[in-house]
Amino acid sequence: MSTHLSALYTELVIEHDKRPLHAGLREPFEAEVHHVNPTCGDEITLRLHLSEDGAERIEDVSYDAVGCAMSRASASIMADLLIGHGVEEVEPVRTHFEQAIGSRGRIEGDEELIGDGVALMGAAKFPARVKCVLMPWKAYQAALVETRALRG
Amino acid sequence: MSTHLSALYTELVIEHDKRPLHAGLREPFEAEVHHVNPTCGDEITLRLHLSEDGAERIEDVSYDAVGCAMSRASASIMADLLIGHGVEEVEPVRTHFEQAIGSRGRIEGDEELIGDGVALMGAAKFPARVKCVLMPWKAYQAALVETRALRG
Amino acid sequence: MSAATRPFDVDAIRADFPILQRMLDPETPMIYLDGGATSQRPQQVIDAEVAYLTHDHAAVKRGAHRMAGAATDAYEDSRERLAAFLGAPSAQEIVFTKNATEALNLVARSLGDGDTSTPERLRVREGDEILVTEMEHHANLVPWQELARRTGARLRWIPMAEDFTLDLTDLDSLLTERTKVLAFTHQSNVLGTVNPVGRLVEAARAVGALTVLDAAQSAPHMPFDLAALGVDFAALSGHKMLGPTGIGALWGRYELLEAMPPFLTGGSMIETVTMEASTFAEPPARFEAGTPPISQAVGLAAACDYLDALGMEQIAAHEQALTLRAIDGLSGIDGVRIIGPAASPQRTGAVAFGVAGRHPHDVGQVLDSYGIEVRVGHHCAWPLHRRFGLHGTTRASFSVHTTDAEVDALVDGVARTVEFFGALS
Amino acid sequence: MSAATRPFDVDAIRADFPILQRMLDPETPMIYLDGGATSQRPQQVIDAEVAYLTHDHAAVKRGAHRMAGAATDAYEDSRERLAAFLGAPSAQEIVFTKNATEALNLVARSLGDGDTSTPERLRVREGDEILVTEMEHHANLVPWQELARRTGARLRWIPMAEDFTLDLTDLDSLLTERTKVLAFTHQSNVLGTVNPVGRLVEAARAVGALTVLDAAQSAPHMPFDLAALGVDFAALSGHKMLGPTGIGALWGRYELLEAMPPFLTGGSMIETVTMEASTFAEPPARFEAGTPPISQAVGLAAACDYLDALGMEQIAAHEQALTLRAIDGLSGIDGVRIIGPAASPQRTGAVAFGVAGRHPHDVGQVLDSYGIEVRVGHHCAWPLHRRFGLHGTTRASFSVHTTDAEVDALVDGVARTVEFFGALS
């Protein structure tokens, strides 16, 4: 097996793909978004539930993801990184993750910040896969915008 | 002066350009057509008058040509070749002229058939000029079609 | 189309394609099995374009100088060359476009743009129907959806049968007196299915409908004779037939083109222009607004020469043998399912397949690590995939330069991919 | 735009253009003064395209394999490169088209195709007005005539003044609350006149009209900064800026592109497709249906590199000096009349002229016999010629590789042409 393959399909990725965390669509939620990757037809439906107290604590991220191992693993890892944290608190995580994955391998993923997310960094060298990995995060961002719009 | 130039602007061409035969628009006529060369904007208005007796004798070809020396000379030479002859009788003239001028110089013009028309054969090597030279002939053909349609 | 003038020797052919020397990484040679998406250009095509550029380039049709003459000749000779390759009755029926997509859009737009001076059969309006098929590439579907939306016409389609061919059972009720156009692909870019052109054309003619053939996948891979096919329009792309990107062609019967309104407007397609109004040139100029893809036309003509020298019969036979070899090999792998009709002499060019429980993106990724470049996803035929409950497929497609060894590497690679994921889970 | 990185040495530049070695016949070297129609490609541009083709070619955006990645990178990097060259705020505002003509058609069609979901300012309808100028190239006139015809909008135009500049006297009454679009050329392809972009943009903004700039003749010949120009859209062609044929570009403000309906439809521009309906991708993908001109984009990026290395300031200065030299020389010849504004620092690139009593076709033919390749006719600006009572003009246009000696040969050639016809008549 060539090296780049083992860097892509790490045990962690396969594990998240097989047993995705927080998968499924749950109530309650404020916003539900549906994103599609037009190149490959992958889809994610994602629901976001924030705390009612104005602190914007992410109470739940539930989702239904149809796609490749990378995109499913990414959704699983993301949900786990987000749930239980404040929106502002996870911003650095999101930003760093996006930067690292978009860097073509120039920026290494910081495990302190993005935890299992480092397992996805093998995709950074494959632009087509970067899109797969980012799709759940784009969906989260869109859901956040909607939720905030809703709450005024 | 380079050789091809003298082959193009022969004395005959210059003569026909300066003192075009049968120029001007005259009555009577059955059909009047207006042709334009979209590349250079050259224009010809041409009127055709055939004998009434069914013999299709070309009684008159009158025209107003705005264009380069080649196209004006061509109109002049054509009118002179056509007037006074039967439509069927001049068909071989027209066909030979078109073939020779479109042949890139492979077919020489036959002076027996096309008279002064041979003076235009220098244009055969210049596709853009071939269009100039052919414009009056195309106008004649169109006028012939119209006249025949009119006469039933 | 003309008789082959060189032996079909794959090693010699491979030597013509400089990119085949490419290594994906220091250990991995490239096995390019994605000619269905875009083909590679042989040195002959590259050289023809460079020769034109270093000797004859100028603006076409607009100049009177000798360079303009040389360039116009090069461009118009390329039109003649393509016409001969396709078996078109006249070069004046060939319109150069930027790709097959533009060619299809041209027809779809023009049919919606007519006015009272346009013959009825070339005007699609409310109450009319447009018939396509469920296997179309988006390029031969979305323009018709848009035409229907703009005009109020109704879009209908011939459904797929379970065996991956068109289900023609209800053709008679799908094709009615209201049908103005039947647009369909010659060969599916996913399944490899070749559609029964003769039968479809006959049925369309019976109701007076125009036929538009998407020949993007067929013209480069089989003996192709427009006169024999009997359609009214055909579209193709240069970059799928060993020619340049940036060029495609629409072929249309002259008497139809002559009665159609223009699509793109601007320089070189006009007859007269005033500030108030313009009139338009005869075809093909009417449909070629602006400076055309001149050097690309020269490259495309060289591609026609290249293909004809090998012989389209020989190319079809070569690619068919590879297809059957691939089907044979892949069917033997547990968990692999061929998406397409059973092996048949009609089935050339491409093999799509699925690996049980595995997303095509992942399959493609693993194959890529072995150097095998195949395409994954819906291949711009999303409705077709949805019809069969698929999110996507993996597709290998074969070219003149593909070898048996490469097909074997594909089969071996797929087997290893299945193992790879088996070991991981 | 960036600072020059190589000296402006015309001999060295000429060595980059292989076609300049061309002889028209054994005695006649070619003097190419028709860069305004299409430019020649330097070896660097040819090489970049060939390098891409022999190393990285594959289909873009549709594949997951490494070759598709390499090709997509090459294509998207070219978009970045062109954006930087033009001073575009974002590469996502660059749409690759086949030429400037398609770019202008794209805007004109899209503005006529909206529905109730389209913002009012991006919808041209009956009662609206479209303003152009009398000096436009057909590419920036006919598409607007057609838009007016299709929608029932009214086409108006800014007339020419006697001094060959736009007559802006009545601008206030021409530009009204009903004006949806003001489309105008940056630099006239015939006269060399550079229009006052700032003033026109300001006036258009004041009435809420969109501005569409035809930059086909300006972007290749002067420092060009979209941000500073302030227009909403701009169109250009690769083949006029030392790049390939078969590629052009539309630049548009992202927020406008984002709200506009697509033009060509098909693969790669969709979001989702079902048989019933489709939704479309974000710009620029939304406007790039089908396989794009990939290797041509790479060539165009190399052309941007080439121009930037020489420096656009330096190029403008060089071409301006040639223009003034030509005007100076030609004005000295009896019977020659310059068609264009008086010599000024604004006037670069092209000189059109007439020879008394002689049709431009004949003038061009004689010049061609001396090896001087100039364009004759109405240069796709027929209304402009008609306005000045001209059937056509002869136009010399200058490029980075044009020398003083070539301009002198032109002047000498025109003098000899006048003599030649004088002697004959």
Ligand SMILES: Cc1ncc(COP(=O)(O)O)c(C=O)c1O
């Ligand atoms: C001012 C101007 N606009 C538009 C065009 C059209 O460019 P193209 O033919 O490359 O589409 C040209 C060139 O012919 C031009 O000079």
Ligand SMILES: Cc1ncc(COP(=O)(O)O)c(C=O)c1O
């Ligand atoms: C069957 C079919 N039709 C149309 C197209 C569109 O071709 P292009 O992208 O060159 O316009 C393709 C290729 O993508 C195809 O396979």
